[in-house]
Amino acid sequence: MKKLVNDPRGVVREMLEGLVDLAPGQALLAEEDVVVRAGLPADPAERGVAVLSGGGSGHEPAHAGYVGTGMLAGAISGDVFTSPSVDAVLAGIRAVAGPQGALLVVKNYTGDRLNFGLAAELARAEGIPTELVVVADDVALRDTVPPERRRGIAGTVLVHKVAGAAAAAGLSLEQVAAEARAAAAAMGTMGVALGACTVPAAGRPGFLLADDEVELGLGIHGEQGVRRAALRPADALVDEMLAAIAEDRGLRAGGRVALLVNGLGGTPPMELAIVARRALAGLRERGLVVERVWSGNLLTALEMPGVSLTVLTLDEARLARLDAPTDAPAWPGGGRIAATRQYLHAPSPLSATAAPRPGTPAGAAVRRAALAAAAALDAQEARLTELDSAAGDGDLGISMARGAAALRALPEDAWADPVTALTRMGEALRRAIGGSSGPFYATALLRAARSLPEAAPSPDDWSRAFTAAVGAIAELGGARPGDRTMVDALHPAAEALAQALAAGLPPAAAWSTAVNAARSGAEATASMHPRLGRAAYLGGRSLGIPDAGATAVVVWLEALASSPDGVPPATA
Template sequence: MSDHHRKLINDPDTLIEDLIEGMVSAHPDLLHVEGGTGRAIVARNGPRDGKVGIVVGGGSGHEPAFAGYVGRGLADAAPLGNIFASPSPAQIADAGRAADGGAGVLFLFGNYTGDVMNFGMAAEDMAREGVPARCFVVTDDVASAPADRAGERRGIAGDFFVFKVAGAAADRGLDLDAVEAAAARANAATRTMGVALSACVLPQTGRPNFDLPVGQMEIGMGIHGEPGIERGPAEGADAVADRLLEPILEELRLGAGDRVAVLVNGLGSTSLLELYLLHRRVAAVLSARDVAIHRSWVGEYCTSLDMEGASVTLMRLDADLEAWLDHPCKTPALRVGEPGPQATARPRRAAARPAARTARAVDRAALKSGGDLGPAEFRAMMHAGAEAIFAERDHLCALDGAIGDGDHGITMEIGWKAVLTALGGVPADTTITGTCDVVAEAFLDAVGASAGPLYASGFRAAGEAVADRVDLDGRALARWLDGFADGIATRGQARVGEKTMLDAWRPAADAASARADSGATSRDCLEAAAAAAQAGAAATADMRSARGRSQKLGDRVLGHVDPGAASAATILAAWARSLRPSEA
């Protein structure tokens, strides 16, 4: 369409696979792919026996982060998620197995809900396989939370320094505790602040995430295309540098005799000319304070697709941090010194990927029956929900772009496409619980992000709630929805009123339960659930966010419907329509 921005891509459905093929073909001496998911990029000369494995990762769209830092002396592997979406637990575990040298694995990533859930689940999977795996979240973004809540902050371009330090510590032979401690020292010493002059354009939609008029800038940007914490008039390079430095200098308390490392990072479409102007001012301000710059990096190190803008990161150095920064590494995006002779290649420990979950075997004769919603109708519901999401994809992305990273519709589309593919491979008479297992596994493997674990947990808990039935009556349908809402709440640690998808799922479950108590059929209960979900989603416009990326925006989220609640309402409405006799 004429209002779409052109991108040099092929099929959006194979975008990440094409990216991986391109990276590996460009750096065959440094990178290759391991694991059944095809998403784990591994250093050819990184993992080795007796060394702590370093795995860094997150969504795609931040290139050269994260796979650009895979190589000798830095990261051993990186799982790649979809655009701005966390990798799935299976993809992360593939990278973890490839990085395992028998001394444990450290996962490092930015502090985002989807990454925390998916990397955490992968660490649990690896622990069950006998591999010690730990998670470390980077929290360098001063704009995203005050100093007394620093643990809530996002990880943005400061990932660069924390990854470098952890990789060096591991390469020097430190044990898992010491490598994790080194990462913590780097994170505590690192602060970042960013600014954007334009929104980025998601490849799948071809449209900017949000509107930013010429002459305005978003202050306090993350790296996922989400709006900043405030908007103001665009300023010159020196004024922007001063604005970005002010909170960093205040927190790091830099003074005469201190030494720092500096990163001036472009977000995707900012020229080196502009970045060097920012560094000029940073250097002048530090010099006036008698603070020495040990090393500087200027360029694109952690981007947000094609966003115009930049960030400034400072790391206050001590002797160890300085030595770890100077430790040699050789990766596609970063080369420091020259690593020693290649280690002897070790036999790969990577275990075969566990088989995907399939529909469980059951004794159908022992299951309760008598309901009006059977396995065939349930499967039709799943198809109807998928088609509704496909139709609403761009609308859901637009909702998300106003308060988040603009990819929710794409994420849900990816998940439901995977569901339809998975359902095509199981028998038509699979029980409702068995179908839920298949749907959950499809979401978890395909989506990553936060929606993957949340929907997987919802479907699994819902399926367990009706595992004693072959079909659903009103009370069973209410139990199914109650299990779904509980699964989401438990996995996401969310409550009603926090502007999340739970604000649609929980009212839906409660409405279905109320109708079931009056003896209504499953179809009537689902109609009530759909109406309650729609009302719940609409009510999120008046809520402030307490979860996810939009939490950082404060009052700027008011007036905007939560995209996760909107997609839940879309799905429930489609499920209800699919069961109406006139529309079956």
């Protein structure tokens, strides 16, 4: 797996140097991989209780990201997924602690407990009062090991916050330790992974998962979970994790809680938001009062795709610790949420209140022509998708099919007359078609509607409306003929229609001339270098393939030409 590193043996030091470069409130010990709070009183006697934490690297932004006023005074980093040395931990304690002492927040792994525990003993021998708080919040192991042997995972971040706020409030070491231990005992965490991570020194994933599998109940060191399960929708996975936490922690209706939605490093914000949505709803369905919610990559496992949920029970005192100010760069903020999801309804356009107009023959003819175009676009969905996949994102076929469905769904009064029909078609396509096609077609139809007279349009009126529509598309997107876009089919068609009508050709013959011009224009795009849109990023790689948008234009123009009424200019 590719990684942006130099020498794998130097990743931890170089990472810490980068983090400290970006955080003016932090400093890096010259001799050890320890990040400390900058600006601590030079006289140790003036310092309050120092809260420290740490462990193996690879969990970023933990632990260095939580060094700051109101959270950690220091963070000690080992190699990736490896406990730091006793000497490094002791150096961190010496750097930040004074007579008030130090509290070490440790996740429940053997290496961390041994190295931090021995460092604490050495610090005490030097006259620095030191306490150890062990976090063991992983409820996935509830049926496997006794509570004291569970792993410490993402809930550790909340213990950092509670302990750091208590220390900043001036409490004694014993009081800070008591609050930290109480917080650690009042929460549960469970995770799910969609894949493994790759330790830089190993160069390969720690395990393999099939496309339809997940690991439930994993830790934070790239290991497999408690069990392998089938991939299910996000809501189902969230419900299973919440059920395990609620059962283990004895959560009851009326209780007050905080929720932490933690990405494991490779989960995009989109998916974390989907998970947070269901986790919040699931807690509320249990009658719990969710006071605070945080979501993001807070304690990760390198680039592992997955998520963990932490639920912490609250009282007023603990909530005050979570709300206390901190300048730690990775703390995600206040976490306040509304009591319920808030919805607002956008105001309806003034035209929506207008009385329906009686239908006209011209409006009915436009409806028949539009439905013919819709049917043609449906029939060509696969072809348009194939063309767009070669030089774009492959969504044009389905976009046109959605537009066709939106036209068929328009109510009867939408087709009262040509002006109303074009306006309502534009509104429907704007809502139905994503990407650039929706705005282009909506703008074109709205501009054309404004160009038509209220009375039954003549062929020349339709031609002028077509020209106005093409101009609107060019104006909106900045495309000109030769840029390899839909304009390369539309522009010659509009010009050919106007010229044919001016020469006295019957409307049907004039329209046939316009369709032939559009077809030639679309075919010519195969030899054009794209200058706009996604195809422009491919340069010459799109040569030999006609533009999908221009091809779609030909599809619906041909359908209009063969519609039951001939073409719109013939409906006058």
